[in-house]
Amino acid sequence: MINETDIKHLDRCIELATMALESGNPPFGSVLVDQTGAVRYEGHNETAGGDGTRHPEFAIARWAAAHMTPEERAAATVYTSGEHCPMCAAAHGWVGLGRIVYASSSEQLSTWLDEMHAEPSPVATLPINQVVPGVPAEGPFPVLAEAVRDLHRRFHSEHKTGNRA
Template sequence: MAYEPTEAELVHLRRAVELAAEALAEGDEPFGTVLVSASGDTLFEDRNRTAGGDQTRHPEFEVARWAAANMTPDERAAAVVYTSGEHCAMCSAAHGWVGLGRIVYVHSSAQLGEWRGALGVPPSPVSPLPIQDVVPGIRVDGPVPALEAEVHDLHVRACS
């Protein structure tokens, strides 16, 4: 079900998309993530860094690591993660273990699988599970149609 973000949420989602574009420009897969406090302040942001061969260098995983080291459990639970794409199972698990709060994503894992399939790209070696299948009860909002075309274009370019 599509999600219509607020203007404040769009700012963070657009930044996540900018980070995804930065990742692509550096030879990485186009994913970006922003961690925002309950008061709306950006606390940490990162982009995919898998080009060096370490496929665990997803920004959502880095956000979880940073949050575990720098935030209290209550702060983590109240925070929101804005990301260009729905978390993979690995990142969902990290998110759940650390106790981060809500997630808002631009495109779903299912959409990414469809896009990659249409481009003739082999499927991911990890099952594209919805976040809630890995972290039951977490609030997740997405996809965000207003930004889908821009992120789709990044993935098309990544696969070309």
């Protein structure tokens, strides 16, 4: 169940996604919160330089593997503006991170990008639990998803690109 703390962290993810957009990257932002409620890592998409793996969720998984115990990772929550892609979901599962809360779903993003006539994604659009069965995943949330949709509209109108990374 989503609560005020979840909304606060999802709002921060949308701020980070806006920062990504303003730096020429597709609008995705994510935050890692430990079991005490402390923000341990935050980031946004950095794929504009040509490395399509520079997703914030992937960076969170790598950071968590290097800086947190397995128990701390399992008790942590990853908040993100958009549901993990298969690459990021797999990284999440491999390092044993816990709950995922996302503002907008991969299915929504796929629909929005089709409406914008963007090129198809180079990887399949799959729900998190198809990649990592059993990880607690919550989302999307309609009010927040609309803000994410607006960021994607801006990105694709400003960049005229099919890059979904």
